[in-house]
Amino acid sequence: MKDFPAPPPGSCPDVLHPRCPSRQVLQxxxxxxxxLVLVALAGRTLRFSDLRRALGDVSDRMLAQTLxxxxxxxxxxxxxxxxxxxxxxxxxxxxxxxxxxxxxGLADWVERRLPDxxxxxx
Amino acid sequence: MKDFPAPPPGSCPDVLHPRCPSRQVLQxxxxxxxxLVLVALAGRTLRFSDLRRALGDVSDRMLAQTLxxxxxxxxxxxxxxxxxxxxxxxxxxxxxxxxxxxxxGLADWVERRLPDxxxxxx
DNA sequence: GGAAGTACGTACATTTTGGTAAGTATTCCG
DNA sequence: CGGAATACTTACCAAAATGTACGTACTTCC
Numbered sequence: 001m002k003d004f005p006a007p008p009p010g011s012c013p014d015v016l017h018p019r020c021p022s023r024q025v026l027q028x029x030x031x032x033x034x035x036l037v038l039v040a041l042a043g044r045t046l047r048f049s050d051l052r053r054a055l056g057d058v059s060d061r062m063l064a065q066t067l068x069x070x071x072x073x074x075x076x077x078x079x080x081x082x083x084x085x086x087x088x089x090x091x092x093x094x095x096x097x098x099x100x101x102x103x104x105g106l107a108d109w110v111e112r113r114l115p116d117x118x119x120x121x122x
Numbered sequence: 123m124k125d126f127p128a129p130p131p132g133s134c135p136d137v138l139h140p141r142c143p144s145r146q147v148l149q150x151x152x153x154x155x156x157x158l159v160l161v162a163l164a165g166r167t168l169r170f171s172d173l174r175r176a177l178g179d180v181s182d183r184m185l186a187q188t189l190x191x192x193x194x195x196x197x198x199x200x201x202x203x204x205x206x207x208x209x210x211x212x213x214x215x216x217x218x219x220x221x222x223x224x225x226x227g228l229a230d231w232v233e234r235r236l237p238d239x240x241x242x243x244x
Numbered sequence: 245g246g247a248a249g250t251a252c253g254t255a256c257a258t259t260t261t262g263g264t265a266a267g268t269a270t271t272c273c274g
Numbered sequence: 275c276g277g278a279a280t281a282c283t284t285a286c287c288a289a290a291a292t293g294t295a296c297g298t299a300c301t302t303c304c
Binding site: 245247248250256257260261264265268269270271274 | 291
């Protein structure tokens with residue numbers, strides 16, 4: 001890997017710059033499960049197992065990992081009720097909702113345009 | 123992996139359904155290099171090597187693979203001039219431009235909100 | 245009583261993604 | 275003349291993503 005100069009402090013965020021933190025954040029939001037979690041969580045609160053069922057084919061392990069990543073980025077809020085059996089609620093933060101709107105927008109567009117896209121595919 | 127029933131023909135596209143083709147298309151658009159290619163190519167035509175430089179740290183191999191994927195999805199147009207040394211131009215199709223607008227929107231939002239996001243990160 | 249559900253963590257296996265190096269035919273530049 | 279640039283491809287290897295299986299400490303339902 002070529003070594004890129006770190007962006008000078010105070011420079012504008014730019015996803016096209018290899019070392020810009022915005023690139024990593026974008027990757028979290030657009031990661032395989034990250035994007036789907038945002039879509040699934042848009043406008044509602046779900047507990048862990050509901051979320052797993054909503055996504056359909058995600059494994060426990062990946063869902064937990066993805067949620068922790070999004071929580072670390074401040075996109076997802078985790079509320080654990082201290083009971084047995086466990087009960088944990090996941091919802092979007094303020095920022096997470098903003099992101100979710102855009103991701104949903106992309107997902108909606110894909111769904112809407114799917115016939116045309118499939119028609120163009122080679 | 124659990125086996126999911128294929129979506130009944132005629133059902134609405136739904137990215138949350140594991141077997142829906144829209145999910146794969148979304149993944150192509152949001153893949154690590156796919157999203158960045160759309161951003162880089164938005165509103166302009168670039169040749170292979172310019173694109174590589176625009177992304178900064180992508181390898182020849184991945185860039186070629188990503189471009190072929192996006193071309194197969196009908197997002198990218200490839201125009202090869204038959205000369206030596208090779209000269210190939212890449213640009214977005216009609217559909218690709220629509221996608222790029224949304225991906226750019228997400229990227230722009232991340233760049234704009236980056237300070238807040240970094241401030242929230244744990 | 246026995247089975248299933250809950251929200252994970254951990255160890256291990258597999259799959260996917262990504263990088264590196266080399267090769268190509270030719271032109272341009274110093 | 276020697277070296278760099280061009281747009282890939284292929285073979286090979288490393289790293290990252292993802293899945294599977296198991297364990298947990300209880301509760302609820304049949």
